[in-house]
Amino acid sequence: EVQLVESGGGLVQAGGxxxxxxxxxxxxxxxxxxxxxxxxxGKEREGVACMTTADGNTYYDDAVKGRFTISSDNAxxxxxxxxxxxxxxxxxxxxxTVGDPDTIVEITTPDRTSLSWEFDYRGQGTRVTxxx
Numbered sequence: 023e024v025q026l027v028e029s030g031g032g033l034v035q036a037g038g039x040x041x042x043x044x045x046x047x048x049x050x051x052x053x054x055x056x057x058x059x060x061x062x063x064g065k066e067r068e069g070v071a072c073m074t075t076a077d078g079n080t081y082y083d084d085a086v087k088g089r090f091t092i093s094s095d096n097a098x099x100x101x102x103x104x105x106x107x108x109x110x111x112x113x114x115x116x117x118x119t120v121g122d123p124d125t126i127v128e129i130t131t132p133d134r135t136s137l138s139w140e141f142d143y144r145g146q147g148t149r150v151t152x153x154x
Contacts, residue, residue: 054074070116
């Protein structure tokens with residue numbers, strides 16, 4: 023059975039930092055895309071950051087570029103999301119996913135580039151609340 027368990031969320035003031043972790047069991051990350059979505063009630067989930075494990079390429083939503091960093095420790099079967107310079111707009115439930123790297127889509131509009139991918143597995147999420 024595949025399980026993804028997130029941790030590291032919490033309440034933080036604007037400008038603060040957190041390190042989110044996602045520990046996987048029942049699979050290894052080899053050949054997958056691993057990444058993080060953010061879910062806010064009443065809004066569609068947003069792809070925040072992902073990484074293709076075959077080559078280590080990383081992808082970020084424009085809203086988090088330069089502030090968030092995704093990484094993985096294959097020996098520990100864990101993926102991390104370092105989130106810095108948090109703002110209230112970053113508030114939400116962050117859940118990690120494992121999926122098909124060929125489904126990564128970067129959607130570019132005049133305002134921003136957003137990110138999405140299909141996933142086979144997801145965790146329950148960890149809540150991040152940023153106070154102003």
